[in-house]
Amino acid sequence: MxxxxxxxxxxxxxxxxRLFAACVLGRFDEVARLRREAPAGEPDRxxxxxxxxxxxxxxxxxxxxxxxxxxxxxGLGRVEPEEVLGESDQHARGRALFERIYQADANKVRAxxxxxxxxxxxxxxxxxxxxxxxxxxxxxxxxxxxxCAALAVLGQERQLASHVRGAVRCGASPEAVRAVIETVAxxxxxxxxxxxxxxxxxxxxxxxxxxxxxxxxxxxxxxxxPPPGxxxxxxxxxxNA
Numbered sequence: 001m002x003x004x005x006x007x008x009x010x011x012x013x014x015x016x017x018r019l020f021a022a023c024v025l026g027r028f029d030e031v032a033r034l035r036r037e038a039p040a041g042e043p044d045r046x047x048x049x050x051x052x053x054x055x056x057x058x059x060x061x062x063x064x065x066x067x068x069x070x071x072x073x074x075g076l077g078r079v080e081p082e083e084v085l086g087e088s089d090q091h092a093r094g095r096a097l098f099e100r101i102y103q104a105d106a107n108k109v110r111a112x113x114x115x116x117x118x119x120x121x122x123x124x125x126x127x128x129x130x131x132x133x134x135x136x137x138x139x140x141x142x143x144x145x146x147x148c149a150a151l152a153v154l155g156q157e158r159q160l161a162s163h164v165r166g167a168v169r170c171g172a173s174p175e176a177v178r179a180v181i182e183t184v185a186x187x188x189x190x191x192x193x194x195x196x197x198x199x200x201x202x203x204x205x206x207x208x209x210x211x212x213x214x215x216x217x218x219x220x221x222x223x224x225x226p227p228p229g230x231x232x233x234x235x236x237x238x239x240n241a
Contacts, residue, residue: 005139005141005170005171005172006139006141006142006145006171006172006173006176007173007175007176008173008175008176008179009145009176009179009180009183012042012046013142013145014179014183015034015038015042016046016047016050016142016146017145017146017149017180017183017184018030018034018149018183018184018187019031019034019047019050019051020050020053020054020146020149020150021149021150021152021153021183021184021187021188022034022187023051023054023058023062023063023066024054024057024058024062024149024150024153024154025058025153025154025187026058026062026065027187028065028066028069030187031066031069031070032069032070032072032073035069035070035073035074036073036074038074042077043070043075043076043077044077045080045083045137046137046138047076047077048076048077048079048083048137049083049135049137049138050138050146051063051066051067051070051076052132052135053132053133053138053143053146054066056128056132056133057147057150057151057154058150083137085131085135087131088131089122089123089126089127089130089131090126090130090131090134091122091125091126091130092130093129093130093134094124094125094126094127094128094129094130094131094133094134095125095129095130096134097129097130097133097134097140098110098124098125098129100140100166100169100170101144101162101163101165101166101169101170102162102166103169109162110125133147139170139171140170140171141167141170141171141172141176142172143170144163144166144167144170144172145167145172145176145177145180147163147166147167148160148163148164148167148177148180148181148200149180149181149183149184151163152180152181152184152188152192152193152196153184153187153188153192154192155188155192155195157195157196157199160196160199160200161199161202161203164177164199164200164203164204165203165204167204168204174200174201174204174205177200177204178197178200178201178204180200181193181196181197181200182197185197
């Protein structure tokens with residue numbers, strides 16, 4: 001896949017983005033509302049794939065609860081045979097997507113993950129990236145936009161910067177990334193939403209040929225200075241004042 005494959009968000013895209021963010025936050029009132037108001041033809045596979053991805057960002061308990069809430073409002077529709085992959089961890093597939101997202105920083109990020117625990121790095125590559133984020137049913141760009149929504153509402157600024165760049169590298173336009181942030185701004189709250197806007201504007205625009213930011217999942221020393229308008233950037237400025 002090359003070029004821009006997700007240039008803007010349609011109404012369905014916005015529903016999926018809100019569904020994902022609400023599940024990750026445990027805003028099950030919003031999850032129920034979205035299911036009740038789903039238009040004809042939805043839920044479909046895109047809904048089911050969106051829900052499957054929740055555990056990567058919020059854990060199995062959130063996903064179990066989300067399934068229960070959605071079931072109480074009518075369910076997710078019929079799972080088609082081609083959706084059931086029944087596969088183990090996919091390290092080669094995960095490695096390819098990981099390197100596409102992190103590019104020149106991939107080995108550094110991989111080493112940082114392994115510094116927490118070697119098995120954790122393997123889980124991230126084989127399960128999170130190989131089995132989930134590289135899974136068919138949604139485009140990689142769509143899955144990265146869901147990641148941006150989750151990290152924005154959770155206030156995970158350093159990881160958000162990585163996945164903003166990952167979304168664009170997978171074919172989402174910077175405008176689509178910004179639209180994701182606006183779609184979940186009310187769920188994020190004013191402070192987190194404003195920080196996410198700053199990060200989306202900064203890293204979505206500068207990723208083209210600009211790899212010196214080195215955004216990773218861990219540590220300001222490896223991430224570089226956060227954008228001045230983000231919460232982390234404001235905190236750093238206050239400490240240095």
